[in-house]
Amino acid sequence: MWRTLFVAALLVLAGCATHAPGTEADDDRSAAHRALTSEGTPDRPNPWGEGELTVAINNTANESRNFRPLVSDALAFWSNNSTRFAGFPLSYELAPNASNPDVIIEFVDSIESCADVAEPAGCAPYVTGGQVSRPITIEVVGSYDNASTRLILKHELGHTLGLNHTARPQSVMAPTSQLRTLPRPNATQRDLPWADANFTVYLDAGRTDDPAATREQVRRALDYYADGANGTVPENVSFRFTDNRSAADVVVEFTDDLPCRTGDSGSCGRVRGNDPDGDGALERYDHLRVTLSDIDTEAVGWHVGYWLGYGFGFEADAEWPAPFRNATYEERREAWWR
Template identity: 45%
Template sequence: MPNRSSGVAVAAGLALLVVLAGCASPVAELPATEPESEPATTTTVGASPTTTGSTARTAEPTATTPSGTPTATPTAVADRRSPWGDEPIVVSVRDTAGTGREWTPLVEEATAYWEASAERFAGFPVDYAVRPDASNPDLIVEFVDTVPVCEGADDAAGCAPLIEDRRQITRPETVYVRTGFSDDSTVRIIEHELGHTLGLRHDDAPQEIMASRSVLYTEERPNATERAFPWDDADFTVYVDVANASDPAGAREQVRHALEYYEDDAPGMPTNITFTRVDNASDAEIVVRSAGTSPCGSGAASCGETRGWDPDGDGAIETYSQLRVSLVDLDTDAVAWHTGYWLAYGFGAEEDADKPPPFRDADYDERRSEWWT
């Protein structure tokens, strides 16, 4: 029975800014170590948050460049008048997506921000009356599954009309907010969109609110280690580099045995796993490599590293995007076992008791046997 050392490394979610409604890619990685004197220890490394920006629909730009790009007419913030008039802006709340979530407190938090900040940044004071079921509101904050195409973005987190003059207003105006984000991120989206209804553009202050790029986190999701299968699907691209192995051809054959073991429905593993070889590690979801210089812990014969997404910003991966297996100075006939061990780990069996039988307390000879047959 191997002597295992322990050590866990966790990467916090890092901020990744995305223009408008783009998508994110992993930006953070920590070295990880795993089985022992053969495999070392088990550790999961972190990734980045999934991010989505919010944008606004521009209504009647005040000026246009020859190319048709909207440009802002300079405004003296100090002497602006509210396009909404002096009465409180009545805001209703609609859960068009049918989530049943309590949105009103989030809208109230966003409107309170502008009640305290509008005079400084928009040039006039503003008051809101949030009445969720108002029959004749000035403004509707509508929570939707998908925001209508907005300023050319088809995956925006929010959308609102840019209102700079009272003649632009057709009551009720509508602010769209996409569902699925955390409370804090939802408030940020609403604040951003309400800023547009006060005449503020993406290049205006306060930039922490009005910037067209923003880090947004989803509602809480199960971590990868809490999910039965922590990948988006079971069709994997694989890159194998065993050039540093003592017997590259033999090591490659051993890796093939490990992959086929899972394609043939390994016990306790998903039954629809497939592997497609690729020629570039950057294109692979699974990378198996003989290490020239060991990235593993002292005395470790192999280690595994998972990378992935942290869309809810809790510092833990929710979905894996890559598994890297490093093989260190292994006997050729042990390569398949170490590869298979880390594949089981990456497929959701973090504990040895949850892995297929060949990887539970295997001794020296068992690791070098034809265990896949």
């Protein structure tokens, strides 16, 4: 049996500014302020008007997690590099419970809005000059791992120094980065490995001898799982056919040659999804492709039913419902769904 996992890298906005570069908040800077020194360093004044900022921490995302070392690392980065990349020296005093800070770093479960960006990992004001209304707040989603959280913090702090998404260093200020979350349960460890229990199914039965009978076989498999598959899947699962292959959650297709092997009739299953914590195992599925070749029409439902189990995260033989465990040639062609 061919089982292939497609790991999709999670590409997330590493942060955005509440005022985008090029808006009115940025346009009043003189040409001299946008110039570079002979060494390629920005030549512009400190928008804060002072050389040291007090930074506090507000953690509403995960009270058991200590974010202070990560914030300290990010602040140390800009203390050592603000002159080189922002054009002025700056240092920080980290006082997590400060009563009158210049900057508050707030760790949150999610960011509701940030410059019309979908699902940002962080958000900060874009500080370019003039009067700064203190304290400013930087929001950071608190569910990323340590390395990703450090990157998000550096990125957002860069915005508070007047750096936009084209600024150096691009390893920090690029608008998107590959981020990893804290460890999450793998798809095979979840009762439902999908984000939604309502599935759309595309059936490509045009190459079969009896498309109507083939569709009925597939429907039997879908109904079996919609009824709970003998208690092996959640009760709220549903399926409906769609004519839009590209938008379907499940695709059932028939080919002359199987992508997983050659020379025999049979079937293959492949799942696709995402791996946000970067552990090499998918945490959620978003697509199941079932491929059949040279299968008797009476056995189509059994093969589709087997691979639906794979799509629900079954791994060991004992996890599949009884009809799919060591079924004989004849049993695959009988009314197994009864």
